[in-house]
Amino acid sequence: MRHLLTGARLFTGDMLLDDHALLLNGPDILDIVPAVATVAGATRVTLPEGSLLAPGFIDTQVNGGGGVLFNDTPTAAGALAIAAAHRRFGTTALLPTVITDDLNTMMAAAEAAAEAAAVPGGGVIGVHMEGPFISPGRRGVHNENHIRRPNGVDLDRLSALPRHFGDLGRVLLTLAPEQVEDADIARLVRAGLILAGGHSAASLERTQAALRAGLRGFTHLFNAMPPIGNRAPGIALAAMAAKDAWCGLIVDGVHVHPDLLTLALAAKPRGKMMLVTDAMPPTGTDATSFTLYGNRIHRRDGRLVTDDGVLAGADIDMAQAVRNTMRLLGVDLEEALRMASLYPARFLGLDGRLGQLAAGFQADLVLLDANLHVLGTWVTGQRDGGGPV
Template sequence: MPYHAIAARNVFDGISVLNDHAVIVDGCHIVDVVPRASVPESMPVHALRGDAWLAPGFIDVQVNGGGDVLFNDTPTSAGILAIAAAHRRFGTTGLLPTLISDTPDKMRTAMAAAQSAASENPAVLGIHFEGPFLSPDKPGVHDQEMFRAPTPSDLELLTSWPSGNVLVTLAPERVPLDFIRELSLAGVRVSLGHSMATYEQTQEALAAGLTGFTHLYNAMRPLGSRDPGPIAAALEAPAAWFGMIVDGAHVTPEMLRLALRGAAHPMLVTDAMPPVGGTKQTFTLYGQEISVRDGRCMRADGTLAGAAIDMASSVRNAVRDLHLPLTSALCFASTEPAEFLGLGTVLGRLAPGFRADMVAFDAPDIRILDTWIAGVPAAAHTHVAADA
């Protein structure tokens, strides 16, 4: 589409709220952000109604499934595209399909699928391997039979997509430090998760290149008065990011508010499972039935198995339960994950030169009105409620 503008009463550019402004788009990219009155009369303008907001599109680095599709069970390009379509309804314009601990063959298949999907849909930013280099003492819902030490073939696979964003969640105490170092030097993002690492082991991993903490608090050594563990190390690290699942089930709001006082950068993640954007309330993982009960994805024994929350609801909950300003919650859903992935110069902001990934919504309930990915709108998804 030639030059056009999207105007709104409230435009959040990733830093400031601009009143009665317009984002001027040329093709895939943003050309400028200007006062609405400065838009040339000859330029087509899509004006959002009422007090609607326009903000950078949401970026989710941990998406196991959506639209009744589980990535582990459908490690194909079509499966990823279905997941991305389901999450787009809730404002997510960029994501990492996430493979829960699985076999080497499944990992190779998933990597090929993500590369194929990314070539078709710019919303697919890469891939997240959550495991299998995890601690059997903190398995969560992962199958411990899949856990193993990394091999040279793993390193080759994980570093084989130089143009994609590869994220690996691992337990630092279960891998050689050189493995973390080599991944980091190759541009792979390394995150601690499902780990019993000590504070000292976490510090060593950070020095080797680890920059992330997967669903902080969950499935990791707890914070203790004489055993600070990875949580204390995370919150002391100004060059690290941590994921927050703000669904009221994984972590209490009080503990998340405590984490927000630390030096690390917060990100909203969903850890979403197939029911998000789908029609079914049950699915299988590793052959076991998982059901949504009281808004929680749970195994029969009560173990949490991912989450049933979307990004729009995560933003809303961050404002309501964490007492955050809306602008901070929006940053945690867009600007911070973009920075974590090394995409902070092209995504997560509404500014000249950035890709035109945007979300329009009504506040305060964060009711999604429309999204744009690389300048392309999804008007068919207008008026989908954040808690649908």
């Protein structure tokens, strides 16, 4: 079934277009045509005046949403519930994220995500395993009892994971470079995993060696990393200086000072910074607290904190992140939208299918009002609430 979406301004991932319409053919984008065009066999759908139709947001770090924590509910239903909660905020594709736990739980979560990724229109495009091979000294709220170095069995099990997803999704693993040997990094990359550095106190030199071995990006830049020192710049500077590596940014005005993020954006080539939420179960709810590892996490003043004030994820959604990127960092609309869609698609190697409005791409879309609040989404051509329109 063909549908012609008209009446909204279009952002293709490359440019803004006025007076054009988007032609969908089932789950895919067929073409962009002039708004006055008549397409035989297509149902015309008029979108609200002043709205903006853009590629759906892609979030590579989502711990929870809609009251669900992936660590506590490592099932396909849990992953799909998290994706459904974030869809309200423009995220049409995400990696449900399981943080440091016993490896059986983490592997169960990964296999559940593979099952969820096979559900058409579910919005799950892989899994993010954040740990357990991280620095004990930079663990944040991660459970120290499960932090360790990988052994041969771990490497065998992890190396087999991408086959569970096939072409449907990606396996992202966050690790501390000082916890994993270069040969093991190279082995995991050859197996098809995407590796990111994070929760790490690695030196500049150790991080650069890990990059040469295949490290592709960095998880929530500056968070759970030592400050940049004049004689020991460490992993954070290595991330900024690595021209080919991507960095995830939490732009909530809490995790990192906006001026530091502005400096990081200036240091990196355009296209290598992407937005993440690091969201937790309260997203999409009015909950004031939740439980992590049996401990109460409080939702206060835009923060998620333990009793001791340690940050435990972020209280933000992707549409907020886009607005904050413009307001706090001075980034223009087009680039902020790319940071939420095109750039994470490139990081994941899915930019031939997601992150743009172009013929042959999957019809994952977000409709925004003039203030960049979400009016609706489409995943594989199906509008939220069911149906194509």
